[in-house]
Amino acid sequence: MGRAPLRQKGKGRQGIDRRALLVGGGAGAGLLLAWAVWPRSYKPNLNAAPGEFVFNAFLKIDRAGQVIVIVPQLEMGQGITTLLPQILADELGADWRAIAVQSAPESPLYANTLLAREWLASDWTRIGGEAGDWALDQYATRKALMLTGGGTSVPMFHDAYRDAGAAARILLCKAAAKRWNVPWESCDIQEGLISDGGQRTLRFGDVVEAAAAFDLPEILPLRQGMEGRLAGQDLPRLDTPSKLDGSHNFAADIRLPDMVFASIRQGPIGDARLESVNEGAARSVTGFLKLVRSERWVAAVGTNWWAANKALDLADPVFMLDGPPVSDERIDAALEDAFSGSDGRRLYAQGDLLPVFEGATILASEYRVDPGLHLALEPMCATARVTDAGAEVWTATQAPGLARTAIADALGIDRASVTLYPVHAGGSFGRKMDFEAAVQAALIARDMGRPVQLLWSRLEDVIHDRPSPPAHARMAAKLGRSGVIEGWLAKVAAPCAMSQTWARIANGALPHEAAAQSADKATRLAIAGMEIPYAVSNWAIDHYPSDVYLPLGFVRGNAHLHSTFFTESFMDELAHLAQMEAMSFRIQMLGGNPRLAHCLSTAAAMGGWQGGIAGSGQGIAAHRIGDAFGAVLVEAAITGGKLMVGRMVAAVDCGDQVNPDIARQQVESGLIYGLACAMGASVPYDKAMPGRAILGRMNLPRLSDIGEITVELIRSTAKPAGATEIAAPMVAPAVANALFTVTGQRFRSLPLLSQD
Numbered sequence: 134m135g136r137a138p139l140r141q142k143g144k145g146r147q148g149i150d151r152r153a154l155l156v157g158g159g160a161g162a163g164l165l166l167a168w169a170v171w172p173r174s175y176k177p178n179l180n181a182a183p184g185e186f187v188f189n190a191f192l193k194i195d196r197a198g199q200v201i202v203i204v205p206q207l208e209m210g211q212g213i214t215t216l217l218p219q220i221l222a223d224e225l226g227a228d229w230r231a232i233a234v235q236s237a238p239e240s241p242l243y244a245n246t247l248l249a250r251e252w253l254a255s256d257w258t259r260i261g262g263e264a265g266d267w268a269l270d271q272y273a274t275r276k277a278l279m280l281t282g283g284g285t286s287v288p289m290f291h292d293a294y295r296d297a298g299a300a301a302r303i304l305l306c307k308a309a310a311k312r313w314n315v316p317w318e319s320c321d322i323q324e325g326l327i328s329d330g331g332q333r334t335l336r337f338g339d340v341v342e343a344a345a346a347f348d349l350p351e352i353l354p355l356r357q358g359m360e361g362r363l364a365g366q367d368l369p370r371l372d373t374p375s376k377l378d379g380s381h382n383f384a385a386d387i388r389l390p391d392m393v394f395a396s397i398r399q400g401p402i403g404d405a406r407l408e409s410v411n412e413g414a415a416r417s418v419t420g421f422l423k424l425v426r427s428e429r430w431v432a433a434v435g436t437n438w439w440a441a442n443k444a445l446d447l448a449d450p451v452f453m454l455d456g457p458p459v460s461d462e463r464i465d466a467a468l469e470d471a472f473s474g475s476d477g478r479r480l481y482a483q484g485d486l487l488p489v490f491e492g493a494t495i496l497a498s499e500y501r502v503d504p505g506l507h508l509a510l511e512p513m514c515a516t517a518r519v520t521d522a523g524a525e526v527w528t529a530t531q532a533p534g535l536a537r538t539a540i541a542d543a544l545g546i547d548r549a550s551v552t553l554y555p556v557h558a559g560g561s562f563g564r565k566m567d568f569e570a571a572v573q574a575a576l577i578a579r580d581m582g583r584p585v586q587l588l589w590s591r592l593e594d595v596i597h598d599r600p601s602p603p604a605h606a607r608m609a610a611k612l613g614r615s616g617v618i619e620g621w622l623a624k625v626a627a628p629c630a631m632s633q634t635w636a637r638i639a640n641g642a643l644p645h646e647a648a649a650q651s652a653d654k655a656t657r658l659a660i661a662g663m664e665i666p667y668a669v670s671n672w673a674i675d676h677y678p679s680d681v682y683l684p685l686g687f688v689r690g691n692a693h694l695h696s697t698f699f700t701e702s703f704m705d706e707l708a709h710l711a712q713m714e715a716m717s718f719r720i721q722m723l724g725g726n727p728r729l730a731h732c733l734s735t736a737a738a739m740g741g742w743q744g745g746i747a748g749s750g751q752g753i754a755a756h757r758i759g760d761a762f763g764a765v766l767v768e769a770a771i772t773g774g775k776l777m778v779g780r781m782v783a784a785v786d787c788g789d790q791v792n793p794d795i796a797r798q799q800v801e802s803g804l805i806y807g808l809a810c811a812m813g814a815s816v817p818y819d820k821a822m823p824g825r826a827i828l829g830r831m832n833l834p835r836l837s838d839i840g841e842i843t844v845e846l847i848r849s850t851a852k853p854a855g856a857t858e859i860a861a862p863m864v865a866p867a868v869a870n871a872l873f874t875v876t877g878q879r880f881r882s883l884p885l886l887s888q889d
Contacts, residue, residue: 175241175274179203186345188304190242191221191297193235198325198338200225201233205243206290207281207531208372209561210802211857212795215370216287217294219791223363224298224356228325231337234371236555237279239534245280247289249273252280252631252658281531282566282687284761284855287791291853299353307347308340323361367794372557383559384514387527389584392516393422395577396442396590397432399597400452401821402459403682404645407431408451415444424448425580429643432577438588456645458821459682464504468605471626471679478655481664484671489611489620496710497609498703502695502883503815504600504683508828511559512594515574518584523550528571529558531687535638536568542641543572544579562806563687566634567599595816595826599644599686602630602659604695608703616711616718621665621672623699627692628652628678629659630685637684644684652680662696662862666729666757667704667722683818689806693758693862698883701754701866705745706879714744715753715870728786728847729757732764735784735845740766745874750779752871754863760854762786762847765804765863768840769871776812776886778868779840786847787856797844799856804842807864808834811885832884 177190184196193201202218214234222232237243250269258265272278302322309327310317312335320329327335356362375381400407410431412424420440425432431450435441457463471477515528524544530536533555541548558565574587589597604627611620629651636647655676663674688694708718716737723730733755736742743749755764768780781804790796813832817824825831869880880886 177242178238178240180238186341188301188345189297190240191294192301194301194337194341196338196341198231198336198341199233200227200231200337201235203235203237205237205279206286207529207555207561207565208557209281209529209565210558211286211799212370212372212792213281213286214372214557215368216791216795217290218371219363219368220291220294221298224295225302226322226324226356226361227298229363229368231325232371239277239279239537239553241274241277244274244276244278245285245289246270246273248280248283248285249278251283251285252635277534279532279534282563283691284758284858287853287855288760291791295355296353299355300349301344302356303349303353304344304347305337305340308344309335311343312340364791365789365793368792370795382556383511384516384528384556385511385586385588387516387556387586389516389518392584392586393434393436393581394438394441395425395432395434395574395585395587396438396445397430397573397587397593398445398450399430399593400450401454402596402684402818403821404455404643405429405452405821406455408453410448410450412448414447414449418444418447423581425577427576430573432573432587434577434581434585438586442590454821457682460819460821461817464603464681464683464818465501465605467679467681468501468603468626471677472605472607472624474677474679476653476655477624477675477677479673479675480655480657480660481674482672483669486620486622486671486673489671490609490622493611493620495609495611495620496707497607498706498879498881500606500608500699500702500881502604502698504603504685505688505694505810505814505883506595506598506600506816506831507562507564507688508595508809508814508831508833509558509560509562509564512591513564513570513589514587515571516584516586517571517574517578519544519575519579523552524575524578525552525554526571526575527554527556528568528574529556529561529565530568530571531561531563531566532568532638536571539568539572539638539641540575544575562689563691564599566687567637591828592826595823599630599634599684600815601688601694602628602685602692603681603683606695606699608699610703610707612707612711616713616721618667618669618707618722619671621669622675623663623673624675624677625660625663625696625699626677626679627659627695628681628685629654629656631658631687631691632656633685634687645682648680648682648684652678654678659692660696661691662693662756662758663700665700666726666755667719668725669722689803690758690858690861693756693858694810695883697754697756697862698865698869701756701863702869702879702881705752705866705870705873708745716742716744719755726757728762728849729755729764731847732762732784732786735847736764736766736782739784739843739845740768740780740782742766745870747874747877749874750871751874752867752869754867754870756859756863758858758862760788760851761856761859763800763859763863765860765867767864767867767871769868770875771872771886774886775838776868777838778808778834780843781808781839781841781864782843782845783860783863784845784847785856785859786849786851787859788849788851788853790846790853790856793846796846796856800844800860801842803857803860804864805834805839807861808839808868810861810883811865811868812838813884815884
């Protein structure tokens with residue numbers, strides 16, 4: 134095959150290296166030349182059961198007329214196994230009752246190039262412009278980077294599923310037209326019936342075999358008109374019935390012949406190695422079978438999970454920790470020290486701040502955000518069977534191709550000998566981007582010589598979570614006489630969770646290694662969302678990287694969680710200083726951003742915005758993530774020392790949504806997730822351990838803490854954007870701004886109220 138001029142960086146280093154991009158001359162020039170003479174053509178690698186016919190990489194149809202849609206994205210509750218089939222079924226003209234869903238095998242055809250661009254972009258790819266984007270697309274495709282996350286699923290695959298439906302519709306029409314001896318252009322499909330515009334109709338199954346043999350025209354004509362369209366309809370989710378009756382399979386539901394169960398201990402947070410374990414005490418547990426040891430973990434295997442976990446408790450494993458133990462004090466000290474370190478870098482700048490700030494009176498504030506846990510309902514889990522023929526693993530993963538590689542490497546077998554069965558996740562919020570449980574399950578299964586299901590305990594899930602990054606910010610701004618911001622400076626000290634995640638899942642770095650390797654690298658990924666959407670002539674944003682000794686990971690909203698808290702809280706402070714109503718203060722600087730201004734005014738109107746006057750308990754915030762825009766108004770108070778949110782109103786513009794009801798669900802879910810970040814979802818750390826691990830002690834929002842929730846989707850003809858990410862980052866600053874009107878005190882830390 135030859136050698137690709139594009140190559141992965143070493144362990145812990147992000148993306149594509151400079152030499153790979155600049156081979157042969159100007160940015161991207163050598164890369165373009167090399168890949169231009171190294172053509173690639175990918176064909177669907179779908180298996181077809183008897184009576185099934187493969188139409189393309191996203192669709193099979195059987196003789197019974199069932200439409201089987203292939204979905205490469207992980208269903209985590211966000212509804213993607215309904216949204217993508219709905220796009221295809223709409224263009225095909227299918228009957229929604231005949232739609233089935235099947236997980237996709239690994240293939241370059243399912244690479245998420247959009248998320249790869251966001252994740253792996255660097256200064257060098259940006260220099261390359263379109264060539265740099267093309268290079269990243271090629272890298273993701275040839276590596277078959279199947280990734281789910283960042284709200285990219287619908288924007289990434291919308292056109293592909295539309296075209297897949299159009300292609301199948303044309304082939305079916307051609308087959309029917311040949312039978313009727315009419316031009317295929319005169320045929321159409323609605324509600325699963327092929328017709329010639331007259332009295333004759335056929336079902337898919339009648340012509341499916343013949344249809345698969347026809348050729349497509351060079352240009353795919355798309356459906357015209359709105360009659361019988363499925364797009365834009367609140368169709369029922371395809372995964373709801375099985376989840377309601379309990380037949381839906383998650384990783385912990387897998388059952389295999391002769392299967393046993395395992396629980397695991399991995400020591401404290403950091404570079405920990407197993408020193409000793411009391412196997413004799415473990416043998417006293419009925420149902421205990423064996424202890425399986427690794428350098429960095431020990432697992433107990435039993436005939437049931439309770440026995441395995443109890444045996445681990447009695448075995449009392451001892452670990453030796455190398456390096457400083459993580460603690461709240463060390464995290465805070467590391468972030469503060471970063472401001473005076475030499476690794477800080479200005480990543481965004483416009484205008485000239487120096488003459489604006491020099492000799493002027495400025496407002497300066499400091500903010501901080503604690504690491505936030507994922508706390509998905511389903512802990513990390515995987516089922517594995519390893520035989521001489523290879524390995525089979527059942528797990529929920531947002532990066533199945535990378536997981537498969539890691540399993541093969543751990544077992545020392547060829548990658549082709551690993552079969553990974555992706556199952557749906559019982560929640561993730563980004564946690565399933567890592568897949569260490571799948572690797573552990575495979576190693577335990579090999580040792581046991583029989584199938585093993587590994588389920589982490591809730592304690593283990595909290596200890597070895599990969600939380601959102603802690604961050605400190607120093608904000609400064611200069612106001613003009615008319616209340617306009619003349620200068621804006623943000624200095625953010627934060628580690629980069631996304632760089633760490635990539636180092637772990639793509640380069641095989643251990644968590645503590647990944648944290649250390651990115652500790653001196655300033656990156657836009659760590660301050661995503663700090664680039665303000667408001668019209669300010671002079672502004673700059675600096676990033677100060679740091680190692681806080683806590684491995685971090687991919688989360689919902691990623692850096693936008695802390696960035697929006699910093700910017701929107703500070704905007705409220707500036708509005709108060711300017712003696713202006715907070716919404717009008719923002720609107721005056723949104724002339725070049727009409728979609729965000731529309732969201733802001735809509736949320737204010739629907740929520741009965743009172744201008745943020747003292748005692749109103751109302752706060753507002755707005756934000757943009759890519760092509761998704763949103764604003765949130767909340768009503769909040771502190772009652773008996775507890776935060777109470779009586780109302781949340783969100784106005785969101787995410788383009789033309791395929792299923793508005795699912796979009797509203799995604800926004801509502803984001804609002805609750807953001808409220809959890811504001812109220813709790815964080816733990817104190819001391820001596821390399823979290824201070825608590827019981828969900829009931831996390832100060833998470835309950836139904837009694839949340840009042841009315843209203844979500845308004847702004848009508849838009851723009852291309853659909855992901856709605857999963859936009860709401861969560863706006864909630865905490867809106868709540869903090871609301872509490873200021875009640876208490877007169879600024880809440881500049883997350884969580885907003887002390888949990889101790």
